[in-house]
Amino acid sequence: MVRAVAVDAGVQSGIFDRVVGFFSHVSRPSFEGISSYQFRRVDPSLLSDFMPWRLCLVEAHAHEIGNRVRDARLLLGDDCHLIALIFGDGDAGRVVEALDAGADDALLHPDEGAISTALLKGERFAAKLDRLEMRVREAELTRAAGQLALDNLPTPIFFKNREGIYTWCNKAFEAFLGLSAQAIIGKSVFEISPPELARVYHDADEALMQEGGTQIYDAEVNCATTGRRKVTFHKAATVDTQSRRVVGLAGAMLDVTDRSELEKKLKTAAECDPLTGAFNRRKFFELAHHAERQHVTSGIPFCTLVLDVDHFKQVNDSHGHACGDEVLCQLSDFLRAGAKTGDIVARAGGEEFYCLIHGQDLEQSLKCGEYIRRLVDEHEFIYEGKLVPMTVSIGLAEHRADEPVSETIRRADKALYIAKDSGRNRVCGD
Template identity: 45%
Template sequence: MTSVATERLCEGSASVTVGYFGKPEEPRPSVPAGYHLQLLDVASTSPADDLEICLVSVMPDDAGAGLRRVRAAVGEMCFVVAYVRDGLGADWMPRLLDLGADDVLSETTADQLGLVLKKAEKAADFRCRMRRNLSRAESERDVLQAAIDNLPSPIFFKNRQGIYSGCNTAFTRYIGLPADRVKGASVYDVAPEHLAKVYEEADEKLMQEGGSQFYEAKVLYASGEERHVMFSKAVTRDQSTGEVNGLAGAMLDITERKELEEQLRRAAEFDHLTGAFNRRKFFKSAGEAEAEALEKGAGLAVLVIDVDNFKSINDRHGHAIGDGALCHLVEQLGDHLSEGHFFARAGGEEFFVLLKDCDLDAAAAMAESIRRRIETSIFSESGVVLNYQISIGVAALERGETVSSALMRADKALYRAKEVGRNRVFVA
């Protein structure tokens, strides 16, 4: 609410109301022309709530307490003049300023009241204009807040210490906290420690270096799910000094994009039926292993595995059982091969295995142990109990030979195993 006095002050009117807090029986000070003295009771704060200037009669028996009561009644925006009655020594003057007065006037210098009120009027006018500016700024802030609240992307602001100073509705929905719990909080108050540390380090790096920043990170969604987001941040600066005083940031949820990327990666590297590496991934990894073995002078060996009589399994039990048998083989290979070795489905019922740091004898022994494992294992699905066998061709890379060339030799050894009765290992 704006008082009459406020309007007069802001409009430059010649008549200004001055609230006077004193006892009715006391003689009131004479105010110069252009001022109107209004007697008020400190017990009734309503008339004093919007005063711009007030004069407080300060008595020896109630100086401090009385002044504090008036200040509490009129608020911080009112210019309070302590009018000191006889009986208070000069030492009270600075104490009254500490107790809440903006200026002090002694009863013995009442002729200076006009000068004091003029000074109060100028201060009140300044405060009035500041209040209008503040009101305008608050209005602009509210418009800005309403605007960002309607944006779908989560937006946030932080000060130089990394404390949240604001956010939009999308941000509160995303992290599942109301705005009043976000404002004034740190990242450790709104996120798990392992994620908060990432944000804190990125924020500090940005505010030290300036400019803008883009990076991907995880965020704990309101449901408790961790989601992938792209952070876009930029520093904010003090308009007068140019110093960094915080940052503004926005989040773009890229979870679906990351999931699609993972699906595409798996499609490019993994066999969709068995979950084993595919042929493309095998040769990429084999090329890396080949270069590493050449550098270290280590041995490499390959196995080519084929399921015996696989067509008859499909014809007798159906393709679903045949597919299950291939998945069973992949599980057995995964359990049997030690870390460092890897395998892939080459196509159909054929699989490639690459054995690192392995010579021909060790590779043959590994192949035989795989063959026995499959021969003695039982696969059961949909009421069908199946015992099947495999044949394996083995080759060790010779000096200067590539993995592809060794696989061709192992493949020929596999066909020799098939020709002489299957369920066996042949070495190239």
């Protein structure tokens, strides 16, 4: 809707005689004249208060038109539709001069019909401009509402351009890094993160922006309050709707440190003996089956070792169950510390332990078992300052290609009982 039409000087009749005023819209403009507008005078000093003006008639003699148009444009701003009315000794060159000076339309020696037509075109232009401005305002309100919503989300969120430069982030992202938006926006990851972490982020960003789509991965991030945290990045490439080219990315970080720690604890609880920290029986057989498959495919030998603490009941009876538990823990630590890469140590139950010796045949494993027996025999197990004598009996069996692991364990267990029946503190093989 056109709300006002400014007039700088009078029309050709000279009625307004160089007085700045405006036309109020009374009815729809017609080609019969400008009678659909009612003229009102206004103090030129108040022009800055008339922001809604959309149309302006600038009347001047040909030799003045350029300056008059420039003055009007400076006074009313870029949004006003300026129509230059050129009188006197003028030609087409003056029309070009008026347009170059900032007029949107220029009329040479116009009559009322030409002026009315120009006003009608200007009104339509102003109406389109109003609609455009309304859409812009609505878009700005939508963007502001979206930014406010993102700022209030507890999840750290950020945007980057195609060069990997941060273009926006929310308050949660600022708080997580301990940096202000001013310190983040316009920077790359290499400017705000440690080099070893920045390289991970950069490589992931490049892969995403080259391939498009979405991306999820885990990484560490320096948190301002708690140091390095494990996070899951959720990212998506942003694509220009016209060119269909990737122009940047949007990302969010989910702190999974606590969840990861819980997962580790649950995994440990499921796989390890709660007393000694060694693998439990179930996990031992899982790993042993893997060694069995390796033996079938590559021929790598392995042996199973069953170890039992001699006279463990006497340890409990003489020193108490707390002492027995402590001795088992020390023995477990002792065995795991001496294990080679690929070897497996597990507590089978009670005072019995299983070991899987990787890459050795029975002859080599018997030497290994004897080494363990001797070390345990010579080691001083201490509880509350007192020496607790301890020896172990060990049975060994080499895995055969035509038997399951459970059978190999059974044969090692059989060899263990031979060792016990032979006087304990010794090693036997099957």
